[in-house]
Structure formats: C-alpha cells, structure tokens
Amino acid sequence: MRHLLSTRELSREQAIELLDIAEDMAAVQEREVKKLPTLRGKTVVNLFFEDSTRTRISFEAAAKRLSADVINFSAKGSSVSKGESLKDTAQTLQAMGADGVVIRHHASGAPYTLATSGWIDAGVVNAGDGTHEHPTQALLDAFTMRRRLHGAASRGRALDGVHVVIVGDVLHSRVARSNVWLLATLGAEVELVAPPTLVPVDTTTWPARVGYDLDAALSGTPDVVMMLRIQAERMHAAFFPNSREYARTWGLDDARFDALPPSTMVMHPGPMNRGLEIAARAADSPQSTVREQVANGVSVRMAALYLLMSGERGDA
C-alpha cells in the first residue's frame, strides 16, 4: 500500500489484511514492552490543518509504539493560516525527510492532492478530510465490530451479513462515508438514518439503504447502531428546527436504547453530545464500544503506518 486515502479504494483482501495486522498490534499492546522497532529511523509527520487532539494523539501513540520519530505540525495559527500553501508546507516536509505524513485537513480531497501532486515522496495517511473520508476511523470501527463478534477468532474474517445502522448527519460526515464503503466491502448490510436534509441529495451509488425513521430501523434489531456526532450549529443553517426536535426524532434516547436487544453494539466516533444524539445510559452501557474504539484506534493506526512505511510499499 502506497497511501491510505479512502476506504473506497480498499479491496476486501487489503481491508482484512490491515485488520489482521491490527490484531497483531493489539497483541503487542497487551505485552509489558509495548514498543516495536519496526519504524526505527523513520519520521512520521502529523500535519493537522484542523484541530483534533484525539486523532492526533492516537496517531502519535501509534507511530511511537513503532519506534518512529514523530513531528507534530499544527498548521493552525502557523504560517499556513497566513497564506502559505499546502504545496509550500509539503515541500518543507519533503526537505525534512518525512517518510510518512498523516494529514487532517478541512478541505475534502486535500490528502489526495498531497499524495498525487508530486510535491512529496512520503506515504500519506488521510486522518480526515473535510466531509469526504476518515478511513482509519472506519477501520477501527470495523475492527471493533469484528472483535466483539468473533473475539480471538477474528483473524481472516470479514463482516458478512452484519446489519449496521448509521444515524445522524450523513451529509457532513466523513466517518459515515468511510464506513459505508468499508463495511459494504466487508459484506455488511448498511442502513443510513437521518433527517432528509442531512443526507446527500443523491445516494443511488452508495452501497447502503437510506431511511428517515429511526424507530423503523431499530425494529429490525441491527447488530450495530452507530450514532454520529451532530453539530448544534446545523440548526442555524435550517437543517433541522432545534436540538430538542433532533434528539426526540433521531437521538438514541433511553426508550430506544432499552428496546434494543443486549447483543446490539452501540458505537460513536466521539466526541459525544450526551443527551443530544445519544443518551448517557446508552453511552455508558456494556453495549457501548466507545472506550474500545479509542484503544483499537491505536492498533489500527499502527497497522496502517506499518503497511505504508515498513518497506513493503508497493505502488498500489
């Protein structure tokens, strides 16, 4: 793998391989000495044009546990916001000898531009671009589902027939997009539920069903319910009337949560708006995978960096 830009371009085999390597990495995390020497002497740059302490820390931990040198380049408040271009920044990183660049950017496609421009030789990992994709989030979600479903027997398995309902602001969600493509590639059955204003106007090319009725979707007893973060400012742009109506119609409140079988996983990419898209009881229940998602994030990101930077880089 040369870059990890989207889950859309991952084959089923590639996705399973990455999840399996993440299992190996998770096993290392359970040892006394958590560090592997794999990327010793290599440099990973965390290039964040948008604040996300959680994602940056996760990538930083992943890179350090592989013994890479890590440089955090926060482009917010630096010369970038004063007009320095992505190109100039990329050329700086190239001159610094970056082997891998983890990029978070507010513009959809920016990691793609970085990877295909010829400005830089490093492998590029998309850590979230605009409203496009967030591939490592989807991979950690799939990893989490697979572990809950298959435990120690996860290796080599996909998610065939697993019924996943994704609820919320699909229109602006890079997490939703990455999950739709990856979960479908792994054989899962994906259903999106949202206010009609928060779904792209045409989703006919998406391998997912789209509905507006959360109760109807939940009555199908899905294996996984994934709640997306809703940003309160959306109501000012007339996507929905107010947060109360949103919570009542599309939130996983106590009544909806109580009606789910105990086998249904409750997921959230974080950070959560408790009481808006998800009630505290659901978030803190044993069915919630929120804390595992954080831990698994490090394993999955170690696997991604390993695949891109450990010398097995092909041209794919």
Add this chain to the structure above:
Amino acid sequence: MSERFLITGATLPGGERADILLDGGIIAGVGSIADASGATVVDAAGLIALPGLVDLHTHLREPGYEQSETVLTGTQAAAAGGFTAVFAMANTFPVADTAGVVEQEASLGRTAGYATVQPIGAVTVGLKGEQLAELGAMARSRANVRVFSDDGFCVSDPLLMRRALEYVKAFDGVIAQHAQEPRLTEGAQMNEGALSGELGLTGWPAVAEESIIARDVLLAEHVGSRLHVCHVSTAGSVEVIRWAKARGIDVTAEVTPHHLLLTEDLIAGYDPRFKVNPPLRRAEDVEALRAALADGTIDIVATDHAPHPVEAKESEWQAAANGMVGLESALAVVHAAVVETGLMNWADVARVMSSAPARIGRLHGHGESVAVGAAPELTLYDPAAASEFDLDRLAGRSTNSPYLGRRLPGRVVATFHGGYPTFLDGAVRPLDEVARNAASALGVVHG
C-alpha cells in the same frame, strides 16, 4: 499601401471552394481569383475559412490582475484561437463600471491590434449588486457598450434585475446574466449529485441556475427587454429557455466549449484544472446542451476564458480558483463536441461562433459572411490536424487549460483581423508588426 493577401483553395462554411482576396479594409474578392499580382499567397487547401470568431465572454483581467492576463496577452490568445473580437468582462480592478475604464480597455485593444476588444460594462457599481452602474454613460462612451454583466456574480436582487433590464432598452442594450442563486450555492464546489455526495464536496445544484433563468425570462417578458444568459450548464436550463423562446421572449443564451465536452467525472481526482463556475455537469447535461446548440435554443458558444496564475490552481480543490482558459482551444473543442458528432456543420459553427455573438453584442464589422465587401476578419482552420493539445498551443499568459494532454480533432492555422494576419502558420505574429498593421488599418478606416 497595406499588404494584400490571396488565400487560395479555402473551403467556405457552406462547403464550396474559393480563393479569397483581402485588400486592406475589405474582402475584395471571393471565387476563382487568378490575377492578384503583388498579393501574399496563403495556401489554404484543405482548410476551412470561417468569418473571424467573436467571443461574447472573455476575461482579459486588465486592469488589475495583470499576473493572469493583459489585454495584449489575452488578445494574442484570441488570435491563436481564431478570434478577431472579444467582449471583455467587467470584473477587473477597478471594475468596468464607468466610461473611463471601458474606454481604456477598448483603446488598449486597438493599440495592440490582435483583436477588437469590446468592453462589457458592469450592471452594478463594483459588481456589488446594490446600485446601478452608469450604464448610459458607458453606452454613450467611445467604447459604445451594449452588453452589461456582473459576471462572476449574479444580479440576484429581482428588483435591481428588473430595473437594469428596463433601463438598457434606452440604447438597445442587453443584460448578460450569470445565473446563480447565491443562497443555494453558498460554499458550492461542484455539481450537486451522486458524485458530490461521494467526494464530500458541497454541491452546486442545477436548480440554482434554472430558478434564476426562469425568473429572468419572466422579468424580460414583463418589461419587454432583451436578456442574455451566460454559460448555460444544465439540461433544465435548456428546457426553461426553450419554453421562453416558444413564448416569444427576447432571450439569447450561450454555452461554453467546456460544458459541451467535459463532465463532472473528471473531478474524481480533485484536479483543480477542472474547477470552473458554473461547474462541469453530468453527461446528460452535455447531451442536452449539444442538442440545444444544434436546434438554436442556445444561440452561441462563448468561451468564458478565465486565466489564472499557476499558484491559483496548485492547491487543494476547495482553495483553488474557478475558471479555465478557453480561447485557444474553443474551435477545436466545438469541432469535437458538435461537428464530429454530426450535430452541426461548419455554417452552423460560423453562426454560433461569429455572426450570432456579433449580433447579440451589437458589434459591427464582425460576424459578416465571407463575401465580397465584407470586413476582412477571417479564420483558417485545419479540420484534419488532430493532435494532442499542448502548451505550445496556448498563447495567453496563463496555462490553466483542462485540455492539455487531450487529443483534439483540428487546429487554427491562421487568423486575419482588419485585413492583416494576427496568427499565421500556427504562430502569433510579432508585436511590432501587428501594432503597425493595426495603426495603418485604422488609418484606412478613418482616412
């Protein structure tokens, strides 16, 4: 005495073969011309002779944005594309909203001599959409402005649009509308549809164009005015304009070469060369636009030539500038889109790229048929010279062409403006020669 040119064996738009004699201020002969002693002979066997092309929608960027283009470099690009007249859009700095600015632009064009530069005046002061610019003063100025546009912005205020349409009736003017409902396109990055949803780019819905066109044709009908619609890009817009024309509303419309050839699929790689406003649309839209041009619903092709410096396109998609250069490639792209596909012939091309735009813009001395006594504005095009479009074909200051590396079916060989060549054997003629010829041609006209 100015140089005479005998163009031999050209194919006229109607298909007949003829020699053409350019003698100073006019086309002095068309037919079989044996005796033209002293004339410079240009062998045009196999070439199509079209009346000099007229572009109703060019961004020349001067004054204010000379790092992208100047009147000189933009008209050199025009010459390379077979154009002998360009209508210069008003979004310069300062904005072309006064008689002074439009007269300066026209004069820069006359001095350079590569093409007639006909300024377009802004509809509103500073393109701000708040207050009418001095439309009458621009109309009465030496620049003789008849086309007014806030292009780049939509005159979205319905009352202001109504007043502008009414006001320009006093001097047979026309409002050229950039139809884009601003609220429906806030932050828009590409055509709204399945692909924008996948790519996570904010959509520019077709309805934002169609709703403004629908409103404007009804306003034009109500006040009995003339409306021109810039860069029509959707199948729905075609339907609205077809309805308006059937109803007798005085509306004309243009389509760009890129909307006749390119589709939104090209955006999948986030390559900013394909970022343009209005955006590239679906294959269905391209089909509808071609059909509309062929059946006359859309009157003309206009390039929307929009030069940008390299750095404006070397960035992530969202930060990149909108626009493509288009003058140099326009004729070959139209050839590929509607002639090769059998929808139109060369007489139709002469209409949509020369006579009709000159008529809409009320520009005299351009767009006349290739006939004795006509203005000596002429383009020679080789329809058999298929080749990959490359940087050598670009003659302006900027290189933001979406066609680089794409095979196009033909190329412009020569352009004559005012009876002298501005582009010959695939090369722009030298500055001093063209300026000298321009000065002496003006002498002919005025003396």
